[in-house]
Amino acid sequence: MVSALIDPVLLKSFVAVIESGSFTRAGERVHLTQSTISQQIKRLEEQLGCVLLDRSGPYIVATEEGEQLLGYAQRVLCLMEEAVEKLSEGRSQGEIRIGIPEDFATDPLTATLAQFVRAHVGIRLEVTVGLSNTLWQQFCAGEYDLVLVKQRPGQVPGRAAWPEPLSWIDSLEAPARMQDPLPLVVFPVGGLYRNEMIHALESTGRRWRISYTSASLASVRSAVARGIGLSVLPARLAQPGHQRLGCAEGFSEPPAMELAMHVRNNSPHRVLELADQLEAQCAKVVAVNA
Template identity: 45%
Template sequence: MRKLSLELDLLQAFLAVIDCGGFTSAAQRLHSTQSTVSQKVRRLEDRVGHRLIERNSRSVLLTEAGQIVLAYARQMISVHDQLLEALSGALITVIVRLGVPEDFAGGKTTRALATFGHRYPQVKLEVTSGLSSDLISAYDQGDLDLILIKQRQYSRDAVARLPEKTAWVDSAKHPAFDQDPIPLVTFPRRGVYREEIISAVESLGRRWRISFTSSSLRGIQGAVADGMGISLLPRRAVGAEHIELGVEQGLPVIDAFELALCHRPNADPLVIALCQMLVQMLRLETAEDSL
């Protein structure tokens, strides 16, 4: 059995006749002619197979079938209008999945991301912070669209590169550098800087031990501040509770690392726009560090 299909414009004409109390007034509301409205109501009656309006009276009278159609027609038109209203203000949402190291999970980065969100309200940002090795793994598995990572220079293809300035740090209140062996505070084996820290200390002919390991930058910062050992940190992560070490202690300048931004060649234009905004932020930061 073939199912009936009722056009909304037929139901709208039927409702207009009922609400306006006649065909003439309904035609005016619909900006149509009386004959057109009458034809639409007749087509609706033909579709449902029932007479819906008694035309023998000067007033509009509904038949029993007309009363049933009236109730459902109001619901259908209401749902139709709600759908159009919802779509009229809707934006196509583009999800951009960004991965950043922990020391970029606040401050200037979040302010830049907020600016990006205001500029592109159709974008839903999903930001993940973590070790660069974990971010690279997630990116390679397709779980991230754009990553900002720390890496040894030119070790991975990138769409933008900037130098990563580092600093040797010790506790301002409880220095640990003169201890023997020297206690070291490092990221885990997969983390950046670990090998450089160990190699630099060994080049001094000093004994060393790993006193604290953490995958959290805040954990590293706190451990150094509390006197658990020395470490190598991004310059932006050096706080007032730290003192910087360097050539006076025989420690070398570490300039083997860079910040790299990576996205796929066929990336969405909004991913590329976010990448460009992050590059601008990083360049300003690099310029400020040089002052």
């Protein structure tokens, strides 16, 4: 009685021989030696009790029984490949690496990211929060699929952009603006707000000093609220313990900035889907704070 179970490895070698017309070329296709391929075909023929290959001509061809088996073998191998591909896709659909500035790494965007992860369990999402200049340099170096960065309006065209007005921020209870030199609360070297702040003071001849430096937005806002110094921040980030300064206090409005989304060219669908969701959420955040 012929066994109903056929080793798919034997079927793979059988199909390779038929399609290539040679044991040697078949061995190259499946990465086996010619003798191993020959032995596998012999085992298959013995199991099925019939001759599958006609070796009499210049090329190996299928016998009538071999032709019948070929169709089944191709379908079996195709289904196996489809099953492996489907299961692999379910386990991991790839990785998405994104970078966002700290002031947008808050509930609205993290909620969007969490919802995306729950809907795509096979995708590994890697989020980095940092300074815009650093994120942009890393994006250009190929480290991210998508970034949200602060930049001067139109500096680098992106997928989308939203206005980000800046404002001088001082403490409400312990103002620091009357001190000379003017104490500044700043982000580390390279931070956009830091550059804008220093440039504005230099252009008016006002003396200044760095009183507090931090890469943390929460730390910067707290230092300003406690009267350690002034800072320039997005106007929407002013808190109850802050007061916004303008021309009446001798501070001209800083140049406008924008939040821009940049997505790598030829990104896969999953990245574009996430970009759509983040774009919609960013538009809502900006609209609420307009």
